[in-house]
Amino acid sequence: MQDMMLEVKGLTVQFRNEDKEYSVVKGISFHVKKGETLGLVGESGCGKSVTSLSIMRLIPTPPGKIVSGEIRYKGVDLLSLKEKEMNKIRGNEISMIFQEPMTSLTPVFTIGRQLDEVILLHTDLTKKQAKERSIEMLKLVGISRAEQIYASYPHELSGGMRQRVMIAIGLACHPQMLIADEPTTALDVTIQAQILDLMRELKEKTQTAILLVTHDLGVVAEMCDRVIVMYAGEIVEEADVDTLFHNPKHPYTRGLLESIPNLEEKKRRLFSIAGQVPTPDTVIPGCRFRDRCPDAIARCEQEHPELLELEQSHTCRCWLYAE
Amino acid sequence: MTESLLEVHNLKVHFPVKKGIFQRTQGFVRAVDDVSFEITRGETFGLVGESGCGKSTTGRAVLNLIKPTSGQVWFGREDLATISPPQMREKRKDMQMVFQDPYASLNPRFTIEQILEEPLKAHQIGDSGQRQRMIADMMDVCGLNRSYLKRYAHEFSGGQRQRICIARALILKPQLIVADEPVSALDVSIQSQILNLLQDIQEEFGLTYLFISHDLAVVKHLCNRLGVMYLGRMAELGTAEKIYAKPLHPYTQSLLSAIPAADPRRKKERILLRGEVPSPSNPPAGCAFVTRCPKAEAICKEVRPTMIQLEEDHGVACHLYT
Numbered sequence: 001m002q003d004m005m006l007e008v009k010g011l012t013v014q015f016r017n018e019d020k021e022y023s024v025v026k027g028i029s030f031h032v033k034k035g036e037t038l039g040l041v042g043e044s045g046c047g048k049s050v051t052s053l054s055i056m057r058l059i060p061t062p063p064g065k066i067v068s069g070e071i072r073y074k075g076v077d078l079l080s081l082k083e084k085e086m087n088k089i090r091g092n093e094i095s096m097i098f099q100e101p102m103t104s105l106t107p108v109f110t111i112g113r114q115l116d117e118v119i120l121l122h123t124d125l126t127k128k129q130a131k132e133r134s135i136e137m138l139k140l141v142g143i144s145r146a147e148q149i150y151a152s153y154p155h156e157l158s159g160g161m162r163q164r165v166m167i168a169i170g171l172a173c174h175p176q177m178l179i180a181d182e183p184t185t186a187l188d189v190t191i192q193a194q195i196l197d198l199m200r201e202l203k204e205k206t207q208t209a210i211l212l213v214t215h216d217l218g219v220v221a222e223m224c225d226r227v228i229v230m231y232a233g234e235i236v237e238e239a240d241v242d243t244l245f246h247n248p249k250h251p252y253t254r255g256l257l258e259s260i261p262n263l264e265e266k267k268r269r270l271f272s273i274a275g276q277v278p279t280p281d282t283v284i285p286g287c288r289f290r291d292r293c294p295d296a297i298a299r300c301e302q303e304h305p306e307l308l309e310l311e312q313s314h315t316c317r318c319w320l321y322a323e
Numbered sequence: 324m325t326e327s328l329l330e331v332h333n334l335k336v337h338f339p340v341k342k343g344i345f346q347r348t349q350g351f352v353r354a355v356d357d358v359s360f361e362i363t364r365g366e367t368f369g370l371v372g373e374s375g376c377g378k379s380t381t382g383r384a385v386l387n388l389i390k391p392t393s394g395q396v397w398f399g400r401e402d403l404a405t406i407s408p409p410q411m412r413e414k415r416k417d418m419q420m421v422f423q424d425p426y427a428s429l430n431p432r433f434t435i436e437q438i439l440e441e442p443l444k445a446h447q448i449g450d451s452g453q454r455q456r457m458i459a460d461m462m463d464v465c466g467l468n469r470s471y472l473k474r475y476a477h478e479f480s481g482g483q484r485q486r487i488c489i490a491r492a493l494i495l496k497p498q499l500i501v502a503d504e505p506v507s508a509l510d511v512s513i514q515s516q517i518l519n520l521l522q523d524i525q526e527e528f529g530l531t532y533l534f535i536s537h538d539l540a541v542v543k544h545l546c547n548r549l550g551v552m553y554l555g556r557m558a559e560l561g562t563a564e565k566i567y568a569k570p571l572h573p574y575t576q577s578l579l580s581a582i583p584a585a586d587p588r589r590k591k592e593r594i595l596l597r598g599e600v601p602s603p604s605n606p607p608a609g610c611a612f613v614t615r616c617p618k619a620e621a622i623c624k625e626v627r628p629t630m631i632q633l634e635e636d637h638g639v640a641c642h643l644y645t
Binding site for chain 1: 373374480482483510511512513514515516518519522537539540541543544545567577578579580581582583584585586587588593595596600
């Protein structure tokens with residue numbers, strides 16, 4: 001397929017802790033097409049950030065290791081590339097916006113220098129042109145006094161401004177694939193609305209494919225075309241956004257959707273999923289959600305469920321739907 | 324049942340900005356600037372706003388953890404701003420706090436038992452045996468297994484830790500609990516467990532909450548009345564029902580429109596704000612919101628709006644309504 005941007009197949013990532021090895025991501029597969037926004041949802045510890053870091057080959061090794069699987073970007077297997085070749089793709093064709101705007105910028109360099117660095121590394125522009133491009137990028141992300149901000153240090157900016165700078169850096173080389181790991185989590189709602197608006201605009205303009213990693217279902221509903229729900233290192237459900245919100249199948253997805261307070265209707269009590277997310281090193285035979293699942297049946301205890309295709313492009317990992 | 328438990332009048336908290344080798348005061352950060360509200364016994368009062376708007380400082384000033392620069396905080400029949408330290412100490416039994424970060428607010432060297440016993444010891448309540456019973460009871464109430472007594476905080480997940488924090492606040496049987504973003508550090512599925520717990524204990528012990536949050540959906544779920552703060556000032560004040568149904572202040576309107584709805588079929592009309600929040604050390608002369616307000620008029624730049632009661636239990640500080 002021509003417009004396939006990113007394909008992940010059977011990705012398994014292990015981490016080593018003292019003498020134990022455990023898989024944080026267990027054989028997950030998905031794809032993102034050109035101009036599409038795929039949401040990756042889950043709670044902390046479900047492996048969503050590890051997945052996005054793996055795509056960029058930024059998993060610290062050791063303790064982490066990609067033990068199996070393929071990550072194909074436009075047909076090229078990223079895992080087999082040399083570090084030098086990977087550097088050409090990273091920040092240029094695929095770029096990433098990290099969660100923490102407070103800590104992802106170097107405090108000792110000006111905003112301008114950090115922006116220029118990316119541009120100079122990946123393009124043939126001269127320093128002067130790079131500066132022009134940087135200022136243009138800052139304006140694009142809605143920073144009003146771009147020239148002034150260009151010369152400032154990160155600590156002089158607010159969180160919202162820093163996140164916008166991060167986005168400007170991420171977009172400086174017009175990437176074709178953008179990985180945004182909780183891009184708005186640290187921000188206030190009014191600033192979040194501005195940033196989401198900006199990302200949507202960019203997608204429409206440049207047909208960038210976006211992988212949006214988040215735990216905020218509101219953001220997902222607003223931004224994504226398709227959604228993947230992860231639980232304890234596995235994909236438990238995948239569907240287009242409308243189906244996921246209006247016809248969720250997996251008990252975990254349903255529980256998540258019911259447990260968020262909602263502005264439109266007032267419930268006396270919120271639904272809550274009992275128990276807690278298992279830590280990655282616990283060995284659970286059968287379904288990993290079983291202990292917290294209100295609908296668990298005997299089979300869930302013994303057999304590990306596979307991803308079942310319920311309808312076209314709607315899959316779910318649950319025994320309830322097996323014939 | 325309309326006795327007010329807490330009344331805050333014209334509360335101001337200004338932090339001095341010091342500069343130079345002599346540390347001379349160069350100006351003030353007006354973290355809280357003339358805020359008034361009251362909380363009725365048994366209700367949940369929400370304080371919402373974005374980071375830096377002064378909601379946490381207000382919460383701390385209410386508990387006298389920060390000395391107010393001016394204004395009064397009436398708790399029952401006493402003004403907390405003027406009572407003596409021993410009296411304040413006595414009062415603290417009745418007012419407790421739950422903090423935002425359950426990872427930072429528990430002493431890592433204490434077992435759960437020690438954490439829960441400390442407030443009892445500090446206020447010399449009961450003997451050792453009675454304290455043990457109170458701790459065990461409180462752990463049941465907060466959904467903590469009694470076998471956790473000898474464990475340390477690091478052995479627990481965020482949700483469990485927040486339960487410990489709630490148990491610690493509750494063990495003195497307070498009347499008022501100030502909860503500063505108690506669920507914002509938690510995952511969605513854990514968040515609903517803690518919100519349910521907060522509601523349960525409110526019913527059981529007749530608690531009054533001052534609930535500080537930036538999450539408007541959570542506040543709507545939990546609160547009877549709320550105040551919307553912007554840059555240290557109260558922008559809108561009223562019952563949750565009225566504010567959510569008909570927000571008056573342009574800031575509240577944009578805040579509500581900015582929350583993404585967890586439903587892809589519902590496309591919201593957004594009121595996008597432009598510009599940045601001004602610094603609280605140098606706020607605009609007139610309305611604090613004037614730099615970002617889509618409906619600003621000439622008067623907003625010069626005259627600071629006062630809170631006007633448009634109807635019963637719904638007030639707004641905005642020139643559009645004068």
